[in-house]
Amino acid sequence: MTDRINLRELKKERTRNSLLRTALELFTTQGFDRTTVDEIAEVCEVSQRTFFRYFANKEEVALAVQQTVESRFVAALRERPPEENPFEALRRTVLGTWDAMSRVVEELVPLELHMRTYQMIESTPSLLAVHLRRSIELEEELARVVAEREGLDVDSDPRPRVAVAAFGGVMRMTGRLWGAGGDASIDSIRALTESYLDHLRPSLAGQWRRDQG
Amino acid sequence: MTDRINLRELKKERTRNSLLRTALELFTTQGFDRTTVDEIAEVCEVSQRTFFRYFANKEEVALAVQQTVESRFVAALRERPPEENPFEALRRTVLGTWDAMSRVVEELVPLELHMRTYQMIESTPSLLAVHLRRSIELEEELARVVAEREGLDVDSDPRPRVAVAAFGGVMRMTGRLWGAGGDASIDSIRALTESYLDHLRPSLAGQWRRDQG
DNA sequence: AGGCTAATGACAGCCACTGACAGTTGACGA
DNA sequence: TCGTCAACTGTCAGTGGCTGTCATTAGCCT
Numbered sequence A, B: 001m002t003d004r005i006n007l008r009e010l011k012k013e014r015t016r017n018s019l020l021r022t023a024l025e026l027f028t029t030q031g032f033d034r035t036t037v038d039e040i041a042e043v044c045e046v047s048q049r050t051f052f053r054y055f056a057n058k059e060e061v062a063l064a065v066q067q068t069v070e071s072r073f074v075a076a077l078r079e080r081p082p083e084e085n086p087f088e089a090l091r092r093t094v095l096g097t098w099d100a101m102s103r104v105v106e107e108l109v110p111l112e113l114h115m116r117t118y119q120m121i122e123s124t125p126s127l128l129a130v131h132l133r134r135s136i137e138l139e140e141e142l143a144r145v146v147a148e149r150e151g152l153d154v155d156s157d158p159r160p161r162v163a164v165a166a167f168g169g170v171m172r173m174t175g176r177l178w179g180a181g182g183d184a185s186i187d188s189i190r191a192l193t194e195s196y197l198d199h200l201r202p203s204l205a206g207q208w209r210r211d212q213g
Numbered sequence C: 001a002g003g004c005t006a007a008t009g010a011c012a013g014c015c016a017c018t019g020a021c022a023g024t025t026g027a028c029g030a
Numbered sequence D: 001t002c003g004t005c006a007a008c009t010g011t012c013a014g015t016g017g018c019t020g021t022c023a024t025t026a027g028c029c030t
Helices: A007-030 A037-043 A048-054 A058-062 A064-078 A086-106 A111-123 A125-150 A159-180 A186-198 A200-204 B007-030 B037-043 B048-054 B058-062 B064-078 B086-106 B111-123 B125-150 B159-180 B186-198 B200-204
Strands: none
Touching (some): A007 A111, A037 A048, A058 A064, A058 A111, A064 A086, A064 A125, A086 A125, A086 A159, A086 B200, A111 A125, A111 A159, A125 A159, A159 A186, A159 A200, A159 B159, A200 B086, A200 B159, B007 B037, B007 B048, B007 B064, B007 B111, B064 B086, B064 B111, B064 B125, B086 B111, B086 B125, B086 B159, B086 B186, B111 B125, B125 B159, B159 B186
């Protein structure tokens, strides 16, 4: 049914996926800046113009898989039990996302390629910049979900945005540290995430010197 | 003394400042994307090539004043009394920076132009992206200062980076809200900063519903 | 005055990206 | 099965950010 109708849609999906994989493969091996759009298009045997009909710009293709994972993240947060407090809900959602990631990612590209891509993003200035902007757009969305869970107005009560901002700040930092480190596994970023989130509340407390636990 | 020697340095400073002011003026009136580097250069009566000898790219000139303020911020944090706990030191430094800002900024451009520029940055995607990347680079620097204050190793103890990440997350959010709002005054962003930082610890606490205060 | 060197201008070229138009190819009804 | 329509694609020309190169200018210093 779904595969017989729409040869057109099928071709489109193939072209898009081909462009996506080729781009990530070239980016991760040669580097983002040393790969031209012409090169990607040529390997996929389409014109450069066609590339730009599938992806608005060179950055977008590099962040496309990330985009999918983030959408799942928002959906997963919406499904957390309402009795969890906001920070706990965010924390459990992110840990759950790491666990479900391989399945989500493998529908598009090999997991291993995505992990290499993530590391490339963190080490490529222009990509990192766009990635960060997208992540604060995601934060706004998360703040609205949190406010909804708690029955609050996001514009009059600062707490949803503040909680999400603090959470997001720690998330981005773990992403950066993980990208700089050598271990590209999911286990490694999951452990890092968990440990750093646990340090959030103690870090804001007054007395660091008294307890070193 | 300092003014007689170096006619050359003087000219350079004038050219740079002329490029800076012209750029910000054009960006804030016409928009960043609708202003070409050729246009800026032509107004200043230099070649486009010269523009790129003073500023690495079009974004850099838009963020140049911001850059100066950020440097002052780091210096000010270093001078906070060591008995303040890390978060309190960050909080007081940022409030102090708002107070000292007019003086720092006016050495380069009119304060009012800088405030307009800040709002333009927040509402221009490409600029916002670069701004955010620079702000996480700043965070790394701040984390090292905090660690030094506390006599900790930034790589083995997560708390300096975590505290700074949470702080930075809230800072960026207030910047965004301020940029979206109508009031471009320093007072307004100062008040926003103070209020939101005060909500940080309560936001991470478990029970939001019990106390609405 | 004249040589040295930093600063600039002029030019050619690469690459990301866009608009316009023409050609091609699935979809779908007659 | 065929022709028509609409979607998709290729080609081309052009803009703008940015870089390397080289000749020229202009301040500096003896």
